Amino acid sequence: MKNGRVGEKGWNFEANDVLANAAKVTIRGTLETIMSNIDCGETRSTISLCLGDPSVYPCFHTTPIAEDAVVSALRSSQYNGYAPVGGVLSARRAIAEYLSHDLPYKLSPDDVFVTVGCGQSTHIALSVLARPGANILLPRPGYSYYEARAAFSGVEVRHFNLIPERNWEVDLDVVESLADEKTIAMVLINPGNPCGNVFTYQHLAKVAETAKKLGILIIADEVYGYLTFGSNPFVPMGVFGSVVPVLTLGSISKRWIVPGWRCGWLVTSDPNGILKETKIVDGIKNYLTISSNPVTFVQGAIPQILGSTGEDFFNKTIDILRQAADICVERIKEIDCITCPCKPEGSMSFMVKLDVSRLVDILDDVDFCCKLAKEESVLIIPGSSVRFKNWLRITFAVEPSSLEDGLQRLKSFCQRHAKK
Template sequence: MEKRWKFNKKCEKGIIKSVEKRAMTVKATMGMLHKQLNPDDNRSVIPLGHGDPSPFKCFHPPVAAVNAIVDALRSTRFNGYRYPTDFPSAKKAVAEYISRDLPYRLSESDVCITVGCNQAILATISSLSSPPGSNILLPMPTYPTYDACSAVSGVEVRHYNLLPTKEWEVDLHSVEALADDNTVAIVIINPGNPCGSVYTHQHLENVAKMAEKLGLLVIADEVYEHMTFGDTPFVRMGTFALKAPVLTIGSISKRWLVPGWRVGWLVTTDPNGILQNSELMERIQAFLDLASNPTTFIQGALPEILEKTKDEFFSNANNILRQDADIIYEKLEKKIPCISCPHKPQGSMFVMVKLDVSLLDDIEDDTEFCLKIAKEEKVMILPGSTLGMKNWLRITFALEPLVLQEGLERIEGFCKRHSKKV
């Protein structure tokens, strides 16, 4: 008789199926699209579906950051095992960096250093799974890592709407309708991935008032902090922490253009001490104590990276993103009938656009559109279905302007070729 191993039994909660159903990750989707590429097509791939601008020369990291890493390695002080408590200088540097934008000062005790933002998200979501039956409010469209982490952690997800006709603002009415006694937190992504939105001071204050009314923790995903190039400046959600406690998720991945360095943070902004009276931060710290830490030399270099990077570097990167945003908005809004752009992106490096498949032949939906354009044009675009928005597309514009223009020309040619004949 065949022996049955206990670990081979099907999980009662169906965690794997739950993750597959609720959130197909960006990585998995991009892998699927890469399989469509034609090896006989000698043209270069145009990566309009990625979130990594680092391959392009115009988006190389600042010299100060590279020197900080080199100095940390050469010092030989960061070659051994270390623990999060061994890096108070890194935590202090992050606290001072975040405090620049707040009406009050944070301390190193308010900071946890993480392996990029994804670990910060998983640590936070898993710590919210108690008590059982908890639910969390996520935006739609969303960043699918939140859905995946919630599925693994057993936290129910409820999606509130973002309003494309109002520059992707939070639909506060849908938030209030979704929340109940088991709702523990709301996630706010600003600047917006995938929408390219930047929320005003007034809108964020309205969100904080709503969180205060409903008794919710605000999880502020600010990985694209200060990457703005429109009329609305970046405002930290922590500015309104007197109304509701805020957990800020951030990293150097995007603003410093080094996503592969994998260092981020979780920052508590809680002037009323609400979180100190709960077990949430203890659970987060317990999770991080069991998990891998960022590499030691990255943590050792972090204070110098945050302190010595010049404003000129950030302004240059934002100027290129502004130019790219102008290029993509002009092309998509005026030259390609089957794609419409609700508004010009104001921040981050993404834009959500609406795909009208009724104007296209032999293309049923956004996923088929992305599969076929990858095969025929070597253009990679993320289907909106991955983010919960069927027949939308998320397009990255953080490329060399000339490469971006070539990618848009290929999209235009593809759409003309597949347009319905009148």
């Protein structure tokens, strides 16, 4: 036996190398590398400023209404079997009503497909759209999961820029220059991950007109929908569904602070029926026949979760996020080698620029984050993992005292490595 081979023929199988390459560009893959630098002898607790999962902190707790809804659905014994393709009807109806509140048209349950979180929605959308030679336009910086899923689906990725000097608006000139007859879609994340921006109505209208001109659909990632605390209100991309067909992706993960419940949706925001004509809807249904659904009792709880949660709960979460964002902006001002071009106005993370020329023994943003983890037990994602080298992605969905501690450690690290 040599190199795992047996006899003359050897084994006929090996791992798909696309997976190995895709994993390298994901946030989770990057985090594994960063975490490997943690000093096991460190007595201080590790502070994570890298993942949008605030559920570990007592100040971020889902509403009892959501918990009671799940318990009630589970104990009803009505949701112990398999869910229908597309999801439980009552859940689809509730999601349609929830998303229709801010649209100029009404969604139908037939427009809604319940998914295993927003991640599966992404996978479905890219799988259905994939065809030989196709390419998709992704934002830079962006959420690297799209790039990984596109690679696995055999779809070429082309990046358009978000412009920090213009509050991370889309560079529409670049979008037009990148697109060709094989471009299938562009991804828009609003509120922004990783930038913390919130697009204005006027800018979204321009994006919609550009996509229409290019003949492509928009994949609108709105998993952070309504988590805004700046001057710009959240505007669903579906508002422009009559201009350009939109696949809206979302979930209860962020707004209800339950990412582990894994219940999301993929919605065809398309009053003109273009996605039906082009067989995209059929493709989604076909995909779901070979896939799995979220657990049925969580789906059974969706009508109560979406319909009965009061504004007080949402306002409390937004107030904490606003306070945390303010803390970040003020503390970053105290660090010479890091600058914040735009104050975050939504979601749970934002981007800051790292000036490595001001530091000693720091090669780039990846080296910075690895050494920060080793010396201070603070976890931050390097901008390279979201295609923005020598920037940092900081998550502020953290309990304020822990956030203060983490940013103080970040400041100490930068002062220790500062050029004299």
